[in-house]
Amino acid sequence: MTLSNLPIGIDLGTTNSVVATVSDGGFEVVPNARGDKKTPSVVSYDQDSQSVFAGRQADNRAIHHPEKTVKSVKRHMGTDETFSLGPDQYHPEEISGLILKKLIEDAGNELNRPLSNAVITVPAYFSDAQRRATKRAGEIAGIDVDRVLPEPTAACLAYGLQSTAGKRVLVYDLGGGTFDCSAVKIDDGVIETLGVDGATDLGGDDYDSLIVNWVADTIADEYGSPPALNNPKVNQRLFGAAKEVKHELSSRTSAIHQLPFLELQNGDTIDYELNITRGEFAEITAGPTQETIDIMNGFLNDLGLTPSQFDDVLLVGGATRIPAIRSAVEQFFGQEPRTDLNPDQIVALGAATQAAILNDIEVPAVSTTNIVPSTEVSQGEAAINEGSNPILIDALPRTLGVELQEPKTNDTYFQPLIQSGESIPARAEINVTPVRAHQTKTRFTIYQGDEGTLEGNDEIGELVLGPYPPKELDEYSQRATMEIDSDGIITFTAVSLDADVSDTTEIETRFNREEETLGGTNPDLPALHR
Incomplete structure (x- = not known):
């Protein structure tokens, strides 16, 4: 792949979004049509012209046309909520698709090249449905999403930390609508996420x-x-x-x-x-500042780590500019957090780094031009060494499991299969038996969460295995397999081993709108007003 057709990295944020790419001189943030390095994640409908605005123009319309403007849609990703824009109703991933379309059009014009591939970042604590919705938003906007990358991993790539050895890093990521904290171990070119925690409604x-x-x-x-x-x-x-x-x-x-x-x-x-x-x-x-500290404290306790065991603390997200937040983080860890790169741009730069790696492009040094807010950073401090493409190992943010039934009491319970904190990709199997003799179908209900009860976790989908031949209980032999890939996308498969022909079905998650058309009626995104 040549520099004329390189992929981009996109930080699709709650409040603002940023695009970055690789260039001859390194990595750089791509300005939008207004020359700004960040674009408001806002969409607005104009009744008079019957057209859609995205970005700064949409944000400027919010005061006078709030009922026709959508903000902070990232908080609703993966849900069934809809938003009105003109005559149509839009799902969250469709609104995000409009934002992405604006970002891609502006970046393509600035770079003077077509854009077809991207890495898009998400909070580390996003669920399967939220990750799928984000990937779908990219597809709606007309690009292939090479990977859905956790924001803390992107931050480590932007700082070039894979060149360090034996380092433990805490990433504190507070954006406009979400909070993540991630513990990351970096050693010999491997960036391994030890665990993540956070809140998708705090920012x-x-x-x-x-x-x-x-x-x-x-x-x-x-x-x-x-x-x-x-x-x-x-x-x-x-x-x-x-x-x-x-x-x-x-x-x-x-x-x-x-x-x-x-x-x-x-x-x-x-x-x-x-x-x-x-x-x-x-x-x-x-209140919210202390809530982030409480989440981190519980998170480290679960990992068996203390604040003093971290070599670096990275601040990510525009909200981390708030002095009280920086002071609270410094007091908690007993060290000054790193703020030498612009917290609004770190994630996009890391996404561009990952996009280059996935497309077998030798990773150049990150350019510190326009990304250092105040103090100058040496190139060695913010650089990614050429030829040292890192290995990324992410962690599952929330436990995955299935609903099982105790045959003697008929009580149902949550059976974990892949535990939170486990490295992904991951795979787990479990052998099961139908509840009753002569049963011809088995229903599996899939949950995600870290509570011990079914009620405390999120039901994310179900699978029905069968029909298969009726048998006595001791004659059944079935196996269920849970898999999660590097994008955090979950697949669940069940097989009837005792049947003449194995029966395998993939789970359909609660987010499954791939076949729906935009607004229920329109096959394509509406044209954006320029």
């Missing part, structure tokens, strides 16, 4: 919500009525203001944001000045 958006609630309470105390948060336009204005002060407080000790003609719930309007200090922000948002 920078939650900090914005807390600031909005604080502003609403402050206004209610001062004016006798809170803002009209039930008005979508007022809601968007306040969330936009919260995001602005959050960003400003990353580099300043106080922030001011003007909100003229702000509508209150009682119908009045006020000119409000949002004035907040860094200390107030830290106090208001202490």
